[in-house]
Amino acid sequence: MEIAASQQHNKFAAYFRVSTAKQGESGLGLDAQRAAVHDFCSRQGVEIAGEFVEIESGRKADRPELERALSYCRKHKATLLIAKLDRLARNVFFVSGMMESGVAFIALDMPQADRFMLHVYAAMAEEEARRISQRTKVALAAAKARGTRLGANGAALAEVHAVNADAFALQIGPDLARLQEEGASIRSVSYYLNDHDIKAFGGGRWHPTSVARTLKRYQVLHSIAV
Structure with missing residues (x-):
């Protein structure tokens, strides 16, 4: 989702994901994701209204925290911020479903990417996995x-x-x-x-x-x- 489109919303929520409980407990990986999100919000002059942290493998489709984040965004008409597209998933089908969810989202490693480019990058992430x-x-x-x-x-x-x-x-x-x-x-x-x-x-x-x-x-x- 392009930034221009997302700026129609005045609320932002952040979704962070790490793959293991050990990473979640130590903060390993979370600090870099949070830094990217907070840097973006500082430059855009916006604040994060909610944070959702998932401790789950990117291969698994069962993401309770992501579902909570999506529900929050739908209810409050908020845009979901993700530090990197592969924090969402390394799976084309999953990313495609996200784009059809009705929730605007920005992957901060490619903030200007349109739908086509998101598909391409998701395919590249899947191949790397x-x-x-x-x-x-x-x-x-x-x-x-x-x-x-x-x-x-x-x-x-x-x-x-x-x-x-x-x-x-x-x-x-x-x-x-x-x-x-x-x-x-x-x-x-x-x-x-x-x-x-x-x-x-x-x-x-x-x-x-x-x-x-x-x-x-x-x-x-x-x-x-x-």
Whole structure:
């Protein structure tokens, strides 16, 4: 929904979603979403009349807090604010249903997007979700190839960490490889990632050693995948 259309409403509600209870309790992910919404409201000179926080996977259609948010918006003729379209869903069908719900909404990562562009971006988000799932499967296959019994007592936490690191390497590895192929040194790649606020595995800053380690991990996993 375009901003011009939404400005017919004088009330705004915000919908935030995180995927796990742990994220909900820690505020991880919520702070960034709230910052985006509050920044938008500050620039537009409007206030948020209601906030709705969902702790649910983006793959699930059962969203009680979203239903509450939609009911609120219908009752008060309010516009729903979403920090990013993928916080609504990584699913074309779900986003299409949202557009037919009769509630005006703005995805703040693409505030000027029309209906066609929202469909396109939803399709892209759905494809990325599929690719993330595939990367995780490859990471699990790599863990099994190492001879690890997934979920076994004692080694479980270490293996979960390894699987997550594998999935992360598969996600960012193609970009690291491309930068290196373009002639960038490992050190300059670490500077580039930090300058663009791209977090290393675990959420910290990049160092040449972590770039090299992640790149090597990606290359090993890629060889298994192909």
